[in-house]
Amino acid sequence: MADKQKMVDAITSMDEDFAKWYTDIVKKAELIDYTSVKGCMVIRPYGYAIWENMQKILDGMFKATGHENVCMPMFIPESLLNKEKDHVEGFAPEVAWVTHGGNEKLEERLCVRPTSETLFCEHYANIVQSYRDLPKLYNQWVSVVRWEKTTRPFLRSREFLWQEGHTIHATAQEAIEETERMLNVYATFCERDLAMPVVKGRKTDSDKFAGAEATYAIEALMHDGKALQAGTSHYFGDGFAKAFGIQYLDKENKLVHPHQTSWGVTTRLIGAVIMTHGDDNGLVLPPAVAPVQVAIIPIAQHKEGVLDAARAVRDRLAEKFRVKLDDSDNSPGWKFSEYEMRGVPVRLELGPRDIEAGNCVLVTRHNREKTVVALDNLEEAIAQKLQEVRDGLYAAALENREKRTYDCKTIDEINAKLAENGDGFVRALWCGDEACEDKVKELTGVGSRCIPFDGQGQEGTCVCCGKPANTLVYWGKAY
RNA sequence: CGGGGUGUAGCGCAGUUGGUAGCGCGCUUGCUUUGGGAGCAAGAUGCCGCGAGUUCGAGUCUCGCCACUCCGACCA
Numbered sequence: 001m002a003d004k005q006k007m008v009d010a011i012t013s014m015d016e017d018f019a020k021w022y023t024d025i026v027k028k029a030e031l032i033d034y035t036s037v038k039g040c041m042v043i044r045p046y047g048y049a050i051w052e053n054m055q056k057i058l059d060g061m062f063k064a065t066g067h068e069n070v071c072m073p074m075f076i077p078e079s080l081l082n083k084e085k086d087h088v089e090g091f092a093p094e095v096a097w098v099t100h101g102g103n104e105k106l107e108e109r110l111c112v113r114p115t116s117e118t119l120f121c122e123h124y125a126n127i128v129q130s131y132r133d134l135p136k137l138y139n140q141w142v143s144v145v146r147w148e149k150t151t152r153p154f155l156r157s158r159e160f161l162w163q164e165g166h167t168i169h170a171t172a173q174e175a176i177e178e179t180e181r182m183l184n185v186y187a188t189f190c191e192r193d194l195a196m197p198v199v200k201g202r203k204t205d206s207d208k209f210a211g212a213e214a215t216y217a218i219e220a221l222m223h224d225g226k227a228l229q230a231g232t233s234h235y236f237g238d239g240f241a242k243a244f245g246i247q248y249l250d251k252e253n254k255l256v257h258p259h260q261t262s263w264g265v266t267t268r269l270i271g272a273v274i275m276t277h278g279d280d281n282g283l284v285l286p287p288a289v290a291p292v293q294v295a296i297i298p299i300a301q302h303k304e305g306v307l308d309a310a311r312a313v314r315d316r317l318a319e320k321f322r323v324k325l326d327d328s329d330n331s332p333g334w335k336f337s338e339y340e341m342r343g344v345p346v347r348l349e350l351g352p353r354d355i356e357a358g359n360c361v362l363v364t365r366h367n368r369e370k371t372v373v374a375l376d377n378l379e380e381a382i383a384q385k386l387q388e389v390r391d392g393l394y395a396a397a398l399e400n401r402e403k404r405t406y407d408c409k410t411i412d413e414i415n416a417k418l419a420e421n422g423d424g425f426v427r428a429l430w431c432g433d434e435a436c437e438d439k440v441k442e443l444t445g446v447g448s449r450c451i452p453f454d455g456q457g458q459e460g461t462c463v464c465c466g467k468p469a470n471t472l473v474y475w476g477k478a479y
Numbered sequence: 480c481g482g483g484g485u486g487u488a489g490c491g492c493a494g495u496u497g498g499u500a501g502c503g504c505g506c507u508u509g510c511u512u513u514g515g516g517a518g519c520a521a522g523a524u525g526c527c528g529c530g531a532g533u534u535c536g537a538g539u540c541u542c543g544c545c546a547c548u549c550c551g552a553c554c555a
Contacts, residue, residue, distance in 0.1 A: 019548085019549060020549085028490095037546095038547080090554095093554095146555085148553085149553075149554090150480095150548095150551095155555085156555075229554095229555060267555090269555095297514095299514050329513090330516080332515070333514085333515035333516050333517080336515050338516075353514080479555095
């Protein structure tokens with residue numbers, strides 16, 4: 001098939017080696033560069049622009065749901081980190097420590113934040129006294145550090161960019177609603193803007209955030225059939241409040257503990273976009289976050305009038321879209337390949353023949369479909385094409401997920417499906433026993449990803465032990 | 480943290496029994512080209528990952544370290 005043809009040979013094909021395909025893309029599309037510190041990468045302009053677009057949309061959604069941005073320090077004193085037992089146990093193995101200031105050894109070592117619950121709690125303890133002070137709906141856009149052992153660009157780095165929302169509420173009910181609200185914000189963003197279908201669900205106890213009462217997540221399936229956690233939202237109950245001494249006087253003049261949440265998404269979403277939509281010719285970016293939505297390629301640009309016409313089109317389109325005119329002296333063929341590799345959703349070709357006819361050629365990245373359109377109503381045509389790209393990407397990603405989702409009743413069935421069809425999501429009932437959860441992973445290689453919100457209430461038997469079970473679990477190999 | 484692979488020009492790689500470093504792409508300049516990674520010509524570019532050791536001599540041999548990468552275990 002012509003649309004399957006590989007035009008960019010600088011990129012290893014997906015089928016040949018998915019991992020290499022991924023690293024080829026992040027390098028060749030100039031998203032990142034490595035540095036001399038393991039697990040710490042330079043996010044280059046093109047990669048950072050994707051993140052900025054994600055930030056802009058998400059930040060708007062946060063503001064629309066009443067949140068305010070703040071900025072916490074990056075250091076956490078050891079004694080502060082130690083205040084909540086589960087939390088410190090969860091994070092201590094992977095924190096980086098600062099032990100010296102200049103040449104002086106510090107009285108108390110400071111950890112570089114792996115997450116900021118403790119800092120928010122310390123602050124909330126200072127500013128929350130009355131029910132009138134609640135809720136506080138805070139968010140911050142910062143980087144955090146976790147000393148990971150094996151690292152991969154965007155998917156697992158030692159320092160990564162994220163947003164972390166931290167809210168504190170008068171009642172458990174309010175906090176639970178907040179936890180769900182923000183999970184839904186993430187799901188909407190992923191599906192609408194990133195064109196990436198996600199499964200919403202709750203994590204099993206063994207997979208819960210350190211210190212949380214309940215952890216919710218959205219799980220996406222990558223092109224190779226592996227699962228990627230794309231966002232999380234945690235309900236803390238009043239556990240942190242108790243550990244950090246956060247109390248307020250309620251309307252009855254009683255001193256009580258408030259309830260908290262936290263939720264986050266990271267630059268891992270860039271990795272998710274790459275592995276959900278990319279193909280053998282490189283990146284394919286959903287229009288909502290693509291740094292360049294329309295790449296204008298002049299044809300025979302040395303000829304009289306071509307560049308002027310191209311510039312006029314660019315100036316016109318720039319009012320509505322993120323547009324780039326490439327008037328470099330590379331050949332048109334080179335430019336086609338280049339912008340395909342960079343995942344630009346729509347390419348606009350403009351040559352002498354088009355100009356004479358009052359037309360241009362639009363080519364959509366995901367299916368390489370060419371359309372000749374009149375310059376007159378170009379804005380409309382492009383808006384429609386961008387929508388087509390988004391919808392096409394979503395449909396393809398959903399199709400891949402459905403093709404790779406297996407309903408299984410036994411361990412043997414899981415192994416058979418995975419062997420026959422490749423990695424993917426396994427849907428199977430679970431009795432709730434952690435021993436079974438571990439055993440499934442040991443025997444099949446797939447771990448529990450989440451307990452989905454929909455699809456519950458089925459009666460049956462545990463995929464592992466055979467005892468009665470009614471909890472449906474999505475299992476998968478995870479990034 | 481365990482197991483494998485790789486470090487030589489910006490990128491991809493070659494470099495024989497140890498003898499003082501090369502190819503392709505890219506880059507610079509000029510001309511010709513331009514509807515799917517153009518052609519010719521002339522150029523520039525190296526702490527051969529880092530540190531010890533063996534040797535008259537190390538990109539090459541020995542030891543140590545570091546980084547990247549893949550596969551596991553752990554995690555956004």
